[in-house]
Amino acid sequence: MAAVAIQGLGHPRKRVEDARFIRGKGNYIDDMKLPGMLQVDIVRSPYAHAKIKAIRTDKALAVPGVLAVITGETLKQYNVHNMPTLMSDTQMVLPLDTVKYQFQEVAAVLGTDRYTAADGVAAVEVDYEPLPVVVDPFKALEPGAPKVRDDKESNHIWHWEWGDRAAADKAFDAAEVTVKENIYIPRIHVASIETCGCVAQWNATEGHLTLYMTTQAPHAIRTVVALITGHLGLSEEKIRIVSPDIGGGFGGKVPAYPGYVIAVALSIVTGAPVKWIEDRTENMAADSFGRDYHISAELAGKKDGTLTALRFKTIADHGYTDAAANPSKMPAGLFHIATGSYDFKNAFVEVDGVYTNKPPGGIAYRCSFRVTEAVHTIERMADLMAHEVGLDPADFRMKNFIKPEQFPYKSALGWEYDSGNYAGALQKAMDMVGYKELRKEQAEKRKRGEFMGIGISSFTEIVGAGPSKDFDILGLKMFDSCEIRVHPTGKAIARFGTKSQGQGHETTYAQILAEELGIPADHIKIEEGDTDTAPYGLGTYASRSTPTAGAAAAMAARKVRAKAKKIAAHLLEAAEEDLQWEQGKFFVKGSPDRAKTIQEIAFAAYTNHPQGMEAGLEAVSYYDPPNLTFPFGSYICVVDIDRGTGEVKVRRFVAVDDCGVRINPMIVEGQIHGGLAMGFAPALMEEISYDENGNIHGSNFTDYLLPTAVETPKWETGETVTPSPHHPIGAKGVGESATVGAPAAIANAVVDALWHLGVRHVDIPITPPKVWALLKEHGAALEE
Amino acid sequence: MQFAGTVTIDAPRAEVWKFLTDPHAVGRCAPGLESLEIVIPDKQFKAVAAVGFGSVSVKFSVDVEWVELDPPNRGKLKGRGSAPGSAVEGSSEMILRDLPNGSTDMDWSADVVVFGTIASLASRLMGSLTRRLTGDFFNCVKAKIEG
Structure with a gap:
C-alpha cells in the first residue's frame, strides 16, 4: 500500500467537506425531517412603529391543519416573551402591545406543514394603530423625537470613546494640514444563501431539549438557552445544540432570533419536533444587519x-x-x-x-x-x-x-x-x-x-x-478549544468549539494536526457543532477560528506528542531526553534506525503503555490567545x-x-x-x-x-x-x-x-x- | 405617493357627482373589487379588493370614510386598508367644475402610503402600476357615465 501523504501545513489539500457539498449531500436545517414534525410560521408587522390593538386568531385556527396561534401574551405566561441580546439589551420575542420595526414578529402559527402554517399566518387579523416613526439616527437624537424604547430614557443607547482626546485636539490645533469628511457606511445584510432556521425537539419523558439550529456559536447558545429558561426547569445538561452544515454565516448566525425561541416554546408545549425556517424576505428584513x-x-x-x-x-x-x-x-x-x-x-x-x-x-x-x-x-x-x-x-x-x-x-x-x-x-x-x-x-x-x-x-x-482579560461575550471568555483522541490504529478524531460555515475546517484543522503529529490528514476526522460531544468554545466569527481553535489544535497536538514521547521512550528503552522528533516518529538521537512511528506509539498507548501511566492518547486544549x-x-x-x-x-x-x-x-x-x-x-x-x-x-x-x-x-x-x-x-x-x-x-x-x-x-x-x-x-x- | 389629474366627462355635473359618490356605481370600475358594504350611507363603506403587484397579489380589506362632501362641488375621502403583511392608508379628493359645453371637469388627487410586504417588494412597480390602474379606472368611469 502506498504511503498516505501527511498533507500538513502549506499543502493545497482538496476540501474534504466538498465530497458531500458538491453532490448535494450536505445536511442543512431545512433538509431535516423528523417524525411528527410540525412547522411554525410567523405573522410580521407591516408597520415600523404601531400599537397592537387586537390580534384575532379565529380565522387562522379554522384553517385545516393549523394547530395553534401564539402571541406575546402566551409567552408571557412563561416569562419568555422577551430575551436578552448578546449586548445585554432586551429584544421582544413576541410583543405584548407594540411593534418597533417593520417585519417584527407579532404572532406565530403552528401547522402540520409549512404551507398550512403560512395559510394560517395570512388568516391572522391584527389591528394596528400607527405611531410616529424615526429611521434617521440623527433625528432620533433630536429633542422631541419619537421614542423608540418605552423602557429607556431616550434614543441614545451608549457613548463609548477611546484614546486621548486632549492630545488629539492639541495635535489638530498645531496641524499644518487637516482634512475632514462625513462618511456613511450603509446598512447591509449578510444575505447568506441559507436563511436562519431550527428544529426544536423536546423529549418530555427525559425533560431534554435538542435544538438543531443555524448557529455559528453552538456552545454560547446552549448557555444562553439555559440562562433564559432556567426558571422553567431546563438546565444546561438537558440542552443539546447541534449546528449541522451551514450555508453561509458571515456573522448573521451569531445572534439568537425570536424564531428560535418560538420553535422551542412550541415544541415544549406540543411535545412534537417543531421546525422554523425563514423565507428570503424574513431573513433580509428582520435578521441582524451589518454596518450602519x-x-x-x-x-x-x-x-x-x-x-x-x-x-x-x-x-x-x-x-x-x-x-x-x-x-x-x-x-x-x-x-x-x-x-x-x-x-x-x-x-x-x-x-x-x-x-x-x-x-x-x-x-x-x-x-x-x-x-x-x-x-x-x-x-x-x-x-x-x-x-x-x-x-x-x-x-x-x-x-x-x-x-x-x-x-x-x-x-x-x-x-x-x-x-x-x-x-x-x-x-x-x-x-x-x-x-x-x-x-x-x-x-x-x-x-x-x-x-x-x-x-x-x-x-x-x-x-x-480574544485574550480573556479583555474579551468575553455575556461573561463567557473568548478562548477556543480542541480535543484530540488518537485511536489504537494511529487514526484520530478531533473536536472543536468552533463551527465551520464554509471555511473548510474539516480540511484545515486536520492539516494542523497532521503537521504536529505526523498522522496523515486523511486519517484525522474533524467534528464540530454538537455541544454534547465538542469541547466548549465560543464559535466561528470574526476570523477567530484559526487564531484560537487553530492554535488549540497545535497545543493539544503538542500535549499528545509529549505523552507519545514518554511511550516512545518506554518502547525504545531510551531516556526521553535522548529522543528526537521528526514528523511522524521519535528516534534515538544519533541512531535514526531506532525509531517508533506515531502509529506504533498510538497502538502501544492502548496495548503496551508504561506501568504507572494512564492508557490512551488524548489531549484537550482551551487556548486563551495572548x-x-x-x-x-x-x-x-x-x-x-x-x-x-x-x-x-x-x-x-x-x-x-x-x-x-x-x-x-x-x-x-x-x-x-x-x-x-x-x-x-x-x-x-x-x-x-x-x-x-x-x-x-x-x-x-x-x-x-x-x-x-x-x-x-x-x-x-x-x-x-x-x-x-x-x-x-x-x-x-x-x-x-x-x-x-x-x-x-x-x-x-x-x-x-x-x-x-x-x-x-x-x-x-x-x-x-x-x-x-x-x-x-x-x-x-x-x-x- | 401623490397622484393627481383631470378628467373631462361628457355629462352634467350633478350626474357625475351622483355616480362618483355612489360606491356601488364606482365599484363597477374599481379594479379587483370583490365585495362592497355600505356601513353608513354617504359616510362609511367597506370594500375588499384584490390587487396584483408584479408577482405579489394581495387582497385588501379597506375601510373608507367620506370626510368632506360638498355636493356637487367637492368631496374628500380617507381610507385605511390591510392585507396579510401589508397595509395602506390614503386620502383622495375630487373637485368638479362645469364646462361651457355642458360637460364636467374633474380634478382629482390622491395621497397613498403603503406599508409592509407590498411596500418592500413592489415599491419599484408602484408608480407605473398606480398610473395604469387609475387610467383604467377613469376611462371606465367616463364610459359608464357617458353611457
Whole structure:
C-alpha cells in the first residue's frame, strides 16, 4: 500500500467537506425531517412603529391543519416573551402591545406543514394603530423625537470613546494640514444563501431539549438557552445544540432570533419536533444587519504628508435594540483599529449608539467587530490627505506606514500589533498591477476626456478575539478549544468549539494536526457543532477560528506528542531526553534506525503503555490567545467610468494578502476570492435603506443586488508571509481580510477618477445613478 | 405617493357627482373589487379588493370614510386598508367644475402610503402600476357615465 501523504501545513489539500457539498449531500436545517414534525410560521408587522390593538386568531385556527396561534401574551405566561441580546439589551420575542420595526414578529402559527402554517399566518387579523416613526439616527437624537424604547430614557443607547482626546485636539490645533469628511457606511445584510432556521425537539419523558439550529456559536447558545429558561426547569445538561452544515454565516448566525425561541416554546408545549425556517424576505428584513455607521472623520498632518493625528466621531444606528455580537466590553467592537497601517502619534475615536425604528443588530458582517467601518474610513481619509498634500496615494502610504522594525507596535489607540511589513505588501501589489504605467495611462486618458481611476487600500485587520482579560461575550471568555483522541490504529478524531460555515475546517484543522503529529490528514476526522460531544468554545466569527481553535489544535497536538514521547521512550528503552522528533516518529538521537512511528506509539498507548501511566492518547486544549492577530494587505483597484451611464467598471483588482503562515493555500485563495466578492458588493451594489415610514428597501434579491459571476471582476491575488510571533503555527486568519479591505480600494479608485472634477468623496454603494449625478453636477456627463 | 389629474366627462355635473359618490356605481370600475358594504350611507363603506403587484397579489380589506362632501362641488375621502403583511392608508379628493359645453371637469388627487410586504417588494412597480390602474379606472368611469 502506498504511503498516505501527511498533507500538513502549506499543502493545497482538496476540501474534504466538498465530497458531500458538491453532490448535494450536505445536511442543512431545512433538509431535516423528523417524525411528527410540525412547522411554525410567523405573522410580521407591516408597520415600523404601531400599537397592537387586537390580534384575532379565529380565522387562522379554522384553517385545516393549523394547530395553534401564539402571541406575546402566551409567552408571557412563561416569562419568555422577551430575551436578552448578546449586548445585554432586551429584544421582544413576541410583543405584548407594540411593534418597533417593520417585519417584527407579532404572532406565530403552528401547522402540520409549512404551507398550512403560512395559510394560517395570512388568516391572522391584527389591528394596528400607527405611531410616529424615526429611521434617521440623527433625528432620533433630536429633542422631541419619537421614542423608540418605552423602557429607556431616550434614543441614545451608549457613548463609548477611546484614546486621548486632549492630545488629539492639541495635535489638530498645531496641524499644518487637516482634512475632514462625513462618511456613511450603509446598512447591509449578510444575505447568506441559507436563511436562519431550527428544529426544536423536546423529549418530555427525559425533560431534554435538542435544538438543531443555524448557529455559528453552538456552545454560547446552549448557555444562553439555559440562562433564559432556567426558571422553567431546563438546565444546561438537558440542552443539546447541534449546528449541522451551514450555508453561509458571515456573522448573521451569531445572534439568537425570536424564531428560535418560538420553535422551542412550541415544541415544549406540543411535545412534537417543531421546525422554523425563514423565507428570503424574513431573513433580509428582520435578521441582524451589518454596518450602519455615520462617521465624521478628520486627519491632521504636516505639509510634507506626515500624519500626526486622527479624530473619528461616529453615530451607530442599532435599530430597535442593540443586538450586535461584540465582545461585552466593546460596544463599538474593535473600531479602535481605526489608525490602520499608519504610525499615528495621536488618535481619538468616539461612538454613540442610537435606537431607531429599524430591525436590530449591528453584527460583524464578515469582519471582526466593526473593523470594516474603521478600515474603510481610514483608507478613504488617507487618500484624501494624500491628494491634499499633493502626494501620490502610494507614496503617501509608504511614508506613513508603520515600519517592519517597529513591531511589535503599540498603536495610539492601545493595540499591540503583532507583526507586519506593510510597505512590502504594497510594493508587491504595485509591481503586480504595473502602477507607474497605470498612472501614465490615466494621465493620457484624462487628456482625452476618459475617466480612469486607481485606488489603493492598505488595510490592517485585527482578528482572533480574544485574550480573556479583555474579551468575553455575556461573561463567557473568548478562548477556543480542541480535543484530540488518537485511536489504537494511529487514526484520530478531533473536536472543536468552533463551527465551520464554509471555511473548510474539516480540511484545515486536520492539516494542523497532521503537521504536529505526523498522522496523515486523511486519517484525522474533524467534528464540530454538537455541544454534547465538542469541547466548549465560543464559535466561528470574526476570523477567530484559526487564531484560537487553530492554535488549540497545535497545543493539544503538542500535549499528545509529549505523552507519545514518554511511550516512545518506554518502547525504545531510551531516556526521553535522548529522543528526537521528526514528523511522524521519535528516534534515538544519533541512531535514526531506532525509531517508533506515531502509529506504533498510538497502538502501544492502548496495548503496551508504561506501568504507572494512564492508557490512551488524548489531549484537550482551551487556548486563551495572548494577543490578537493583525493580518494585513494591499489592494489596488483600477476602474473605468462610463460618462454616459455612470457605471463603474472594475478593470483590474490586485489583492496582496499577508495572513501569516498559510495552512492551505488553496483554501486561503478561495476565502480571498469570496471575500473580495463580498467587498465588491457593498462598494458598488448593496444597501438596505428605509423610507420615512420605515418601509425597507432591499428585502429581496431583486432590490438587494448581490454580485453574480457576471458582475464580479477577475481577481489577481498575491501574497507575502509575515508570521504571527505569538501564534503556535504563525497563522493570523484570513476569512475576512478581503471583505474588509476591498471596498476602500474601489471607492478610492472612483474618487481618483473624478478628483480633477472636484469630487472628494462618494459614499458606498457607488451605483450608476450616484456617479451619473456627480458627473452631471460637475458638467462631465455625456448626454445625447 | 401623490397622484393627481383631470378628467373631462361628457355629462352634467350633478350626474357625475351622483355616480362618483355612489360606491356601488364606482365599484363597477374599481379594479379587483370583490365585495362592497355600505356601513353608513354617504359616510362609511367597506370594500375588499384584490390587487396584483408584479408577482405579489394581495387582497385588501379597506375601510373608507367620506370626510368632506360638498355636493356637487367637492368631496374628500380617507381610507385605511390591510392585507396579510401589508397595509395602506390614503386620502383622495375630487373637485368638479362645469364646462361651457355642458360637460364636467374633474380634478382629482390622491395621497397613498403603503406599508409592509407590498411596500418592500413592489415599491419599484408602484408608480407605473398606480398610473395604469387609475387610467383604467377613469376611462371606465367616463364610459359608464357617458353611457
